[in-house]
Amino acid sequence: MLFTPFELKSVTFPNRIVMPPMCQYSAGEDGLANEWHFVHYGARAVGGVGCIVVEATAVEPRGRISRRDLGLWDDSQIGPLQKMVDFCRSHGTVMGIQIAHAGRKGCGPELVAPSALPAGPEQPVPRALSQAEIAEIVEKWAAAARRAHQAGFDVLQIHAAHGYLIHEFLSPLSNHRQDEYGGDLRGRLRFLLEIIEAVQKEWPKEKPLSVRLSAVDHLDGGLTIEDTIAISSELKQRGVDLIDVSSGGLMPAPIKTGPGYQVPYAEAVRREVSIPTIAVGLISQVELAEEILLNERADFVALGRELLRNPYWPLQAMTGQAEKWPEQYRRAALK
Ligand SMILES: Cc1cc2nc3c(=O)[nH]c(=O)nc-3n(C[C@H](O)[C@H](O)[C@H](O)COP(=O)(O)O)c2cc1C
Structure with a gap:
């Protein structure tokens, strides 16, 4: 199953x-991609990864997790990414990019969030966004989407997980707003839906649109898998094509991890909403990856740290398929 193609829209x-x-x-502090990104992503493309989703890329400087984040808030940032995208695509890899806003988990100096609530006891208190500011930020997401398209990306992923700005709107623990961007799930979802609508004006209809969600907060009173199913169902109706199902990140929480520990969330979303999903979290073994796909628990498996350890994981899993190895490496193909 790992090497079965999958079609989504034109991709x-x-x-x-x-x-x-x-x-x-x-x-760089200017948010520009450089040789590191070219080599890092290029190696995984050569290694046979089917789809690379480039790291969280800020839609505005205030939305950076660190001063060294990639950015797509300015047209000057398109060129270096485009060079990298062209190379990776020439190896048959589908190229995605995650666009992001860190919200209260940003590197400062200005931290913004739905409500003036910190991410933890020792964390700085952000400033609550006004409605006019929310409208401005929505447009920043749309402009970043336009630049991602210009850079040649095939897939766009909106980062709505891990305690960053969109997740802060979604979770009742971080969103105490009294206006139409808060309250019940419908209100808390408004910000994400407005971003999707704005992004869809810039991101071509024929290219897949993905959203990454934290399926649960792992905290009392936080988001539950039922909320995530309701959110995913709404996203599907709005034209989202693929849900990347992660968890946690809003605030420190006790989590029990182990191989495939987040797969049940991807499985629940896929089953209840009938939307393609990506399962992620401590998936390192070919056998586990195959089991997830074979039992239709997810449509894709994402390997994070495993691919940092071993960019050639996909090639090594392709035993007996020397023709799928890059020509330059074929003499090393595993029988
Ligand atoms: C070094 C590193 C950086 C990460 N950066 C991001 C990020 O930019 N966006 C995101 O959604 N998740 C990020 N994550 C989470 C990973 O995408 C993935 O969900 C997580 O590592 C679990 O998968 P794994 O067990 O296969 O590593 C990061 C993880 C690591 C290890």
């Missing part, structure tokens, strides 16, 4: 192996 994924977004904190 054919050559296999089901995804490299999930992983911050490298290696861009």
